[in-house]
Amino acid sequence: MQLLSLSFVILWAAAFALYYLAPRRAQWYILLAASLLFYAVGLRGFPLHLLLIGLITYGGGLYLKDNLEREKAAVSKCVDKESRKALKAAFGQRRKRVQVLCFVCDLGLLVFYKYAVIVSPFLEKIVGSDVGFLGKVIMPLGISFYTLTAIGYLTDVGRENCEAETNFLKILLFLAYFPSVTQGPFNRYKPMKEQFESGHDFQYDRMLRGIQRFVWGAFKKLVIADRIGIFVDRVYGVEASSVPGSIFVCATVFYMLQLYADFSGYIDMAMGVSETFDIAMPENFKRPYFAGSVAEFWRRWHITLGTWFKDYVMFSFVMSGVGRKIGKACKKRWNTPGRQIVPIMGTMLVWFFTGLWHGRTLSYMLWGIYYGVIMSVSLLLEQRYPLWKERLHIRDGGLWSFVCMVRTWLIVFIADVLIRSESLTQAGAIYESFLIRLRPMSLLSHEITSYGLSKYDFMLLLAVLAVWLAVSVLEERGRDVRAYLAAKPALVRWGCYYGVVLTLLLTGIYGGGYDTATFMYQSF
């Protein structure tokens, strides 16, 4: 079931009505029923894997809770500091073992589903017997999202940053919550539990705001992302040597916008749906193309994935026994520069796994390493920047901010060629076309309209991108655009609403039977 489908709208409306008719303490059951229905219909089958992850998460959480309680009881009976420390270490070791076991199960299943298809032909050659069934393994919907969410929960329980849940159904709702199960954002248990358990009263304004955000997300997806996607698919679908570099530049810039419009469009829709139920989820985008550095870009793009990796991979590694030992040795050997080695190792680790999480190909691995290296180099050079800027008489703000933004776009641009190309060979040929076959005049010739978009499409795109930019600038200045519009006279307000809805209906890209293309991040 897609978020942009009639069946979803019916499910949403039914769940919404039942949610506010139900007694306050039973509202979360409605969300659970809607989530399981949404998931089962989307999966077209029994959600076995989701239930399994739910059971591992639930059982692991209960063990950690019991272990922590026993640790506290035992520690309270100890008088001296050394015995308390030894007891804590012993209990901590047991917790760690159970956590590792749960993570191995969660990640083992994720790796199996992600890589079974790729590995099966090689495995067949090695073992010599038929392992064709592996090639038919279908990845469960949203597996990458709810697996990481489950791991985050168990880590938080182990760190005592949230209490273990004793009701299995609440764990299931947390993992399968239908607005976020397929593409995020990554939720944390503590704030979600509080919201699931507290009663919610119907509010007309809130419902309206949720629907507005949903429609705005659909607008970005159907009018911008799917239109741009036609051009990108056509350009990247032909032999690279036959296309001028400038057309590839245009297609890659479009791809950057397509990915952003598609994913942030989905997130807007998910947040909008959740808002109608009065459940707030963490923001996942903060206008990333306004970032002045790559580090800032990733603090604004897919924010909840970034914080997930920071909290559960980066800090876990740096603060681990191994990380501390390496850190101390490096600091002793190289003093100040040595201090940066462990954070750099952590950064490379995070980006390597981010690449693996996003895709199954070598391109994604290289994409992760590329960002890891850029982040690490910028970390090493960070302290020299003020000196260089002073020597070059560069002042912050104004033109320099714009230069920094363009530099960030360029870095992202190079990376996006890698992940959009069908293969590394194609990516190489495209980079080559930028250098030896740019032919910028192709952008002004008829050639530009031979890749699926007419002049009308380009003009429409320019107009809607201008609207999107205006909205983004307002948001960047701290304006709540929906509140801003709500304060305008009725004529202006409803003019804007109708404008967006009519543009969506008249110019959105729909398939046969008004189906829409799948969301790009759904495949990650």
Next chain:
Amino acid sequence: MEEKILAILKEHCEDALTYDGDSMMEDGVIDSFTVINVVGDLEDEFDIEIDAKYVVAENFKNKEAIIALVRKLLEE
């Protein structure tokens, strides 16, 4: 103790001294690398071990939260 913590913060992230909000990490005042370096210096200075469970936005939301965290770990 407070002076020592403020001196460590000054060395790594001067903006943290003047920040008066309550979400220093989310607001981009202090990034993860700086947090790691601050944690390393606090551990050396006060002979404490700051476990990953304490490295959360809540404990690094402003300079007062960092001081409170060190105080808590010293009392343990």
